[in-house]
Amino acid sequence: MRKRRIRTKNQPSQNLDSFLDILTNTVGVLMFIGLFVSLLAVEAGTIIKTPLRSETKKVGNFFEVRNNQVFLVSDPKLEEEIDKLLVTLPNCKTPQIPNNMPSYLYNFYMEEIEKYEQCIISRNNRLEKFYYQNQNYTVSFVNNGSLKYDPKVSSMGENNKELKDKNSDFMNTLNKLNPDVNYIAFLVRPDSFETFRVAREKAWSLGYEVGWEPITQDRILVFGSGGRSIGVQ
Incomplete structure (x- = not known):
């Protein structure tokens, strides 16, 4: 007797195309991340890390670094001359004008305002006539109390080789200061980072x-009336 063959149904196979696409993309991303990490590891030795800026209560002593030379900006004698000048300046008191001023006091307060304005003019004229010179700069007042430092053509700073001398002017200045009281601040022009690094290492060593x-190459040094502050790094 002939056996009856049982017919089996062919189930449709599952489509894995989407899964393969996801897997391929994932492998590609992992390969890209691995390549990126490898590049970072290779370049790690050439990246210059700059520490975060932090405030300090120490007194800053400023140096300008330009033309691959270091110039001392801070000058105690300049501070003394400014103190002498400020003592002689007139004390200009701002008139206190009431909100509801009686009409009969109008002329009185107008006279007070005029006196105040004349006092300010006289004060500013005295400041504008002040100037101070040392071996590196001519210093004068601008903009209602700011100090402008114009470099002298004849000024000579110290280069990389001179900075390494233990008897250099830079080292002598640092030896006169106190690292527990003072910190060193550099204003660095774009052409002078190599010299700046040498000077910084010397300061750190002490x-x-x-x-x-x-600061930009052609920027004029101006210290505001409240002084200048650069955080330590």
Whole structure:
């Protein structure tokens, strides 16, 4: 007797195309991440890490670094001359004008305002006539109390080789200061980072905290009436 063959149904196979696409993309991303990490590891030795800026209560002593030379900006004698000038300046008191001023006091307060304005003019004239010179700069007042430092053509700073001398002017200045009280601040021109690094290493070797600020090549040094502050790094 002929056996009856049982017919089996062919179930449709599952489509794995989407899964393969996801898997391929994942492998590609992992390969890209691995390549990126490898590049970072290779370049790690050439990246210059700049520490975060932090405030300090120490007194800053400023140096300008330009033309691959270091110039001392801070000058105690300049501070003394400014103190002498400020003592002689007139004390200009701002008139206190009431909100509801009686009409009969109008002329009185107008006279007070005029006196105040004349006092300010006289004060500013005295400041504008002040100037001070040392071996590196001519210093004068601008903008209601700011100090402008114009570099002298004849000024000579110290280069990389001279900075490494233990008897250099830079080292002598640092030896007169106290790292527990003072910190060293550099204003660095774009052409002078190599010299800046040498000077910074010397300051660090004596235990000083160091701060620095990049400035454009042609920017004139101006310290505001409240002084200048660069955080240590």
